[in-house]
Amino acid sequence: MTLEEFLVQTRSEVDALVSDRIVAGAYLRGEQAFTDIVMQHMAEVGMTNDPQVLHIERKLGNANLKLNGYAVSEEADRLDLFVTLYEGHQTVEPVADAEVTRAAEQCLKFLNGAAGGKLLKAIDPADEAYEFSQTVNDCYDGLDQICVYILSDRQAKTRNYKPREVAGKSVRLEVMDIERLFRHWSEGKPRDELVVNFDEVCGSPLPCVYVPGENDDYDYALTAIPGAALRQLYEKFGARLLEANVRSFLSQTGKVNQGIRDTLRDEPERFMAYNNGIVLIADGAGLSRTPDGSAGISWLKGMQIVNGGQTTASIYFTKRKHPDVDLARVRVPAKVIVLHQHDPDAEERLVSDISRYANSQNVVKISDLSANKPFHVELEKLALSTYCPDGVGRWFYERAAGSYNVLLAREGTTPARLRQLKEAIPPARKLTKTDLAKYVNAWAGKPQLVSLGSQKNFQRFMAEMSDGEAALPDVAAYKGFIAQVILFKAVQKIVRSGGYQSYQANITAYTVASVARLAGPAFSLEAVWLKQGLSPQLSAWIAEVAADVDRILRQSAGARMVSEWAKKDECWEAVKAGRITPPPSGVPELVR
Known part of the structure; x- marks a missing residue:
């Protein structure tokens, strides 16, 4: 399927959703239907959590505000806002950077109005927008991550913009355009976007023992990842860094393991000795030499953690709650499995088996991950x-x-x-x-x-x-x-x-x-x-x-x-x- 055919298919889904709502006696704009479809996809791949459609388009003073949807994390520490540029074209058209920026600014102005309480004074308490504005106002001080996603059925030239500051917090801007959606759809592996350059994250390649596989399924490597680097990766990618089964289990058990927290705070230099480490998969790896001439991993593409999600999240949340924790002395043992499967079904089975067997050797019950x-x-x-x-x-x-x-x-x-x-x-x-x-x-x-x-x-x-x-x-x-x-x-x-x-x-x-x-x-x-x-x-x-x-x-x-x-x-x-x-x-x- 080509990009243009995918666009036509997406337009058909939008039209079907709109028609379905009209039959029910209600009205739904194509823009909102497109928003719903894209947000649900992003939730399925772990980019956001439980998004809700909410259309707000109004003025606050001289400022134009716009919002199409939102998602608040379970711990109320992450906020995602969605603003949509939908045209309903049958052919792939470009969307100008200036138009993307304007939509982002309208969403940022909504955020600023809600965070400061100005919006609450300007809208009717019976309005559904009032409740969400109240939620933003209440949780804003506790937010660690804020992202504005600009959704579009057109093709963007620029997808990542410099973060903006709103009411004292950094806000990430990201574009989900029709080309990026198509790539998710055609490749079937949105994790391909998770590219980690260890030269940038750690300052040099990760020293490793690399073992080529005996068949075409995979190669593997043993390494140790700096705790600060793992925290940074979780901050950047969030739950997307975790394979779906691990993500589901982690959400049930809570974020911070007490033993991990205590080791991080009291004996960070012994973390590698005490912790079982993590197991991660990748679709590709780049090898190079470390400063001392030994083998090293310079980058991984399609990286996801299949075992050790609690370790990863605990490092992140412990550092957040206890800023004095010194992650510079923390190393996390890691087994890296580089996949070579080209059959999606075979790869899914292999990843599932890796996750199942890796998690059978610790306190995570097999039933939590695969009995169902x-x-x-x-x-x-x-x-x-x-x-x-x-x-x-x-x-x-x-x-x-x-x-x-x-x-x-x-x-x-x-x-x-x-x-x-x-x-x-x-x-x-x-x-x-x-x-x-x-x-x-x-x-x-x-x-x-x-x-x-x-x-x-x-x-x-x-x-x-x-x-x-x-x-x-x-x-x-x-x-x-x-x-x-x-x-x-x-x-x-x-x-x-x-x-x-x-x-x-x-x-x-x-x-x-x-x-x-x-x-x-x-x-x-x-x-x-x-x-x-x-x-x-x-x-x-x-x-x-x-x-x-x-x-x-x-x-x-x-x-x-x-x-x-x-x-x-x-x-x-x-x-x-x-x-x-x-x-x-x-x-x-x-x-x-």
Whole structure:
């Protein structure tokens, strides 16, 4: 697929998302649809965490402000802001640096207004923008990293700009244009952007023992990475530096290991003796000579840590919380595996096995990393082999990020074949792991977990599966999951078209959970699967439930922000205790 073909495909996804929203009775600009698509991709590859679409475009005094989306890290120490330049062209067009700079300035002015509190005085407290402005104002002093991403469906000449300073903090500027998106899509390895030059980071190549592999799979090297360099890399790349399984585990366990922290503070020179070190993979390596003439690693391309994520994060967070820690005396033992696989599936299996075996030798349980993988693999197989009731269409379970696009590229070899594929498996029927966790947990009566955000909810979903023996799904279970997906999406459309100005995500999750609770065993998921939709009677009842849920959420929240209140178990208890319209008679999906 060429860059221009990818642009047309992306435009089609945007148009489909806009049309889908119009059918639901709501309006969505192409700019916002593009923002949503790109932000979700960035979240999947670890560039950001749980991004939210939020369109703000207004004046503050003489300044023009603009924002299209945001993401706040779980610890409220990192803030990502997104501003979008979308034209909807069918051909690849350039975007001028001046236009990119202007969009970035508008976003920076929003940040400055929110951080200083000026914006709070200028907007209505009922406005959803007010809540986010309050969040920025509250957490600004504790932020360690701020990045403004300029998203565009055009081709940028410059992608990285000098950092700016806003209210005493450095703000990184970065462009995600159509060419960069295409590179992620076509290569299937966004980690290729993680290029580390140790001559620059450490001042010289890393001394190493390099061992060529006995086959074509990989070479490997043993080295020691300076603690200050590892901290700097984590600061620059964040969670992207960690392989997906390690990233998921680390988010569940907390950032700082006490033993690592104590060694860093009290005996930094013994860190290498006490610590097991890290294991990392790379897609390429450059070898040279160190000042004493020995072999050294000068650069790594596509570097990711598959074991030792907690060590890496602990070094970063310990130094942040205790600036007096001397990382100059810290060395971290590292095993580097340089991959030579050119088959994406074979490489994925190799990386997964490296991660699994590396983590089987310490306190990280295998179940935390891979016991649930068979569940996802089986679900993927069921999606590929189970047709919708019309015998033509299918759903697509994207177990590995980007696999939907890989399918289109592999099997859509002609325009006609690609069109047929998209008709049979449209983007609207693509389902990711985080999507599944959201839909299933909402139906299971856990809207407070869903309200934590996609990544935290997914981690809880996986952790609960790990606590017991997760049964592999069969066809009946798969159809039940898809019915829950259909129901959630339908509720989402009803809420979006219902005139609710804010907290739509919370209203949706709590409405789904309330419908499941009130209907109980009488609800037929099979009926939803067979219809691939909801009856008018069920939709009408859901609209009433959503109105009740909205009222209860606001009343029970009191002076608290609804989005924060919705994350509490007490909120779910309040909704269950509230007055909600019971299911009426005559709903086909309710089997009396």
